[in-house]
Amino acid sequence: MHPSEFQELMSAAIIERNPSSISNIACRGAGTLKMFEAVEVYSYGYPARLFEALGETFETVWKVLGDEDFQSLCLVYIKKHPSKSRNLSDYGESFSEFIEGHLPQEEARGLLVDLARFEWAFKECFHSPYEPSADIPDLRETEPECLRFTVMKSVMAIQVEYQVYKLHGVGGDIGQFNEVLEAKSTICIALYRTLSGVSTKVTSQLLHDFLCSVKDFNFDLEFLASHCADDPARAQTVLHEIAKAGFLTRVEVGTTI
């Protein structure tokens, strides 16, 4: 049998838990296992690994939902979303959208969707490089066209309806769940790498929109001005807030007056 045909059949047998897919492959189980039991060893391992990956990334969603509900939700997700990446921690990118469509608890759904989005962003941030904030030079006598700014690569700006950062991680407490659920209001959060891990800051809507618009972590004053074309005074506010938050890793100054 050609390797590609063999692998198609074996994959189907493992993922679909259907040993009959390999009925024309002459094989035997390890030890005293029957052939279908041997296939089960692999079939069992497949969702178990993906479940573990989801549990690691969405640990607070798991805590909030409890073992039974989280596991049921994951198993449906795993069935609908095969893993495409060789990196297990890439698995679950669409989990928050999936929660939105599949979670029965209507009253908590929005919060759990936000929490899942937050936890995905947290994971992405954790795997981003640490970069120290730049010392901002005195720019008062600098020609605006000479300035170029670099934003920290780890900054992840997300907008949520609930203060989900209060529930997550070492400082988080899911005991505050009801309190967070009741305090619904749009909030912008930026997650960023620190030397010891990941931190979060609440930002203005203005800074959030700007961070989402920056391409390749670089911008100049022309870009900033075009972003704030409706109200030029806002450019100053954005620059002040982004610098104060420590999200700039580099300020390049060209020719000065």
Place this chain on the structure above:
Amino acid sequence: MTAKIGVGLRPPHYSYIQSHWPKEIDHFEVISENYMFSRGRPVETLLKIRERYPVLAHGVSMSIMSAEGVSSDYLQKLKDFYSLIEPQITSDHLCWTGNAHSNIHDLLPFPFTKPFFDLAVSNISKVQDFLGRSMTFENLSAYIGFDDSQYTEWDFLVQVCRASGAKLLLDLNNIWVNATNFKFDPQVYIAAIPTDVIAQIHLGGPTDTGKFLFDTHSTEVPEQVWALLKNNSDRFSGIPIIIERDDEIPEFPVLLREVHRAREILDKNQGGKNASL
């Protein structure tokens, strides 16, 4: 030759290692995929450890036996990772892990047939050309055996290595698991592997389910595996060894005891040799 012995680097041990810098460890082996996709905390910690110890890079997702070939995107990331940490040995498993539709994230077996032999040699050659280095591949634990295999497992491994220039990471636990599960003599397997093909050795422990041995790496190295090391210690002299534990990870000193035991076995053999000279 003095035995070089280390353990698999696992996150629960980061703190112990960085506060003790254990002298008993000659090198650490890292799971490539735990670091190659990250530029964050995991890599920062690894680089600190790398400053003090040689590192061996061991992958689980190359899928070298995939009929679709090895992903070039994956290989580029792996190459970048190797450039970053400069590992002494670079390895993966002689297996496949899924297909284009889905990654099963498991080390999957295949029949030892001529089409798979050709596939192995072709894929390994392409990978080694791309990476610009020789690769080492580990023998697998398997729970399905294939009746149409044309080679024994050990013949297949040796011939693939000879034809591709790759080396073998000989996992003594996997040999014992397969020997028990498929009823062959593990010593026949080991004796058939020429020493010059072996680049590295793994020691680990499976779980006995009552029906078969399951390669969980969740237990201490069992006596049967120690016996394989002892009985072949003259042939394994100088080959780097790693104690592997992936589940139910104990405190680091428990692994150190296994490192001591491996060293004792190999040094005793070395001592015996010297005495007879």
